[in-house]
Amino acid sequence: MSKEIVLPADFAAVLVAWQRQHGRHALPWQNTRDPYRVWLSEIMLQQTQVTTVLGYYQRFLERFPSVVDLAAASLDEVLTMWAGLGYYSRARNLHRCAVAVAQQHGGLFPPSAAQLQELPGIGRSTAAAIAAFCFAERVAILDGNVKRVLSRVLAFDGDMASSAQEKLLWRHATDVLPTAAADIGAYTQGLMDLGASLCAARAPQCLLCPVSELCRGRAEGEPTRYPVKTKKLKRGRRENWWLWLEHKGQVLLQQRPDTGVWAGLWTLPMFDDEQALLNQAQLVGAELEVMPRVEHALTHFDWVLHPRRAVLDSAAAVGAGRWVAREKLADYALPAPLKKLIF
Numbered sequence: 501m502s503k504e505i506v507l508p509a510d511f512a513a514v515l516v517a518w519q520r521q522h523g524r525h526a527l528p529w530q531n532t533r534d535p536y537r538v539w540l541s542e543i544m545l546q547q548t549q550v551t552t553v554l555g556y557y558q559r560f561l562e563r564f565p566s567v568v569d570l571a572a573a574s575l576d577e578v579l580t581m582w583a584g585l586g587y588y589s590r591a592r593n594l595h596r597c598a599v600a601v602a603q604q605h606g607g608l609f610p611p612s613a614a615q616l617q618e619l620p621g622i623g624r625s626t627a628a629a630i631a632a633f634c635f636a637e638r639v640a641i642l643d644g645n646v647k648r649v650l651s652r653v654l655a656f657d658g659d660m661a662s663s664a665q666e667k668l669l670w671r672h673a674t675d676v677l678p679t680a681a682a683d684i685g686a687y688t689q690g691l692m693d694l695g696a697s698l699c700a701a702r703a704p705q706c707l708l709c710p711v712s713e714l715c716r717g718r719a720e721g722e723p724t725r726y727p728v729k730t731k732k733l734k735r736g737r738r739e740n741w742w743l744w745l746e747h748k749g750q751v752l753l754q755q756r757p758d759t760g761v762w763a764g765l766w767t768l769p770m771f772d773d774e775q776a777l778l779n780q781a782q783l784v785g786a787e788l789e790v791m792p793r794v795e796h797a798l799t800h801f802d803w804v805l806h807p808r809r810a811v812l813d814s815a816a817a818v819g820a821g822r823w824v825a826r827e828k829l830a831d832y833a834l835p836a837p838l839k840k841l842i843f
């Protein structure tokens with residue numbers, strides 16, 4: 501049974517003061533109350549480092565200055581701009597969400613977490629972040645970093661694999677919010693900053709932490725035992741074969757289906773086993789060169805790809821492929837490992 505949780509009364513005040521003095525203030529998506537910019541950054545920052553996001557964020561805003569511009573773009577173009585950021589379902593939801601905002605809300609994001617959460621790809625925590633930053637709504641965020649900070653501060657030992665325990669932590673997260681709506685932006689940013697810096701997953705720097713006096717996990721002497729999560733992700737391994745055909749400076753690409761890994765992206769024709777690839781290569785009379793294998797780690801499995809390359813005398817048809825001139829490849833949404841291979 502979980503132990504009794506005592507909420508530290510000063511937590512929000514200490515965090516707000518620390519954020520105002522020592523937190524991050526110069527990121528390009530800060531110092532704005534424009535929900536489009538905040539939303540874009542929040543989606544990009546899910547599972548991606550700040551340093552990686554910076555360039556993408558800038559390019560997206562240059563190309564799509566408003567949510568209406570993003571809605572008007574084709575999904576293909578959005579995927580192309582997203583290529584390399586990974587987790588492509590985010591890009592598809594980004595586009596769907598922009599279309600919903602443009603068509604159902606007149607191009608304006610709705611001004612409450614509850615309404616924002618109804619939009620495609622906006623989960624409870626992201627909705628709360630947008631509402632807190634842009635509309636000063638007193639509402640709690642609880643992304644991975646914040647779960648870590650709060651479970652440590654509260655010594656919350658509920659199992660994060662259980663949705664009931666997660667709900668309970670949401671409740672505590674709501675109970676420790678600052679009382680003044682004017683503080684909610686600094687507080688939310690403070691939680692994010694603490695989770696991204698001092699309260700690191702493996703080696704939290706408790707001596708430098710502004711809330712160390714209030715932190716029960718630190719007082720117990722073993723903050724890294726929080727958050728508790730019993731379910732371990734089982735990693736699998738997958739192998740595929742890539743047929744890399746070239747003809748007169750063109751590369752043959754195929755578009756992946758709309759669902760599954762790399763959905764909607766363009767890759768080399770892909771086969772489940774080497775024999776299937778060889779059969780296809782034989783049909784188009786290709787002399788294959790064995791290229792070094794490519795290893796790519798995804799959330800649930802490690803992917804080993806075996807490229808086999810051939811230069812053809814004629815532009816043979818392989819399935820639903822498209823011959824693309826090398827100089828045009830940058831216009832296509834290619835997954836990162838393929839870019840690395842062919843550029």
Ligand code: SF4
Nearest residue numbers: 699706709712715723
């Ligand atoms: S005292 Fe340590 S464990 Fe507690 S919030 Fe700060 S860095 Fe994290």
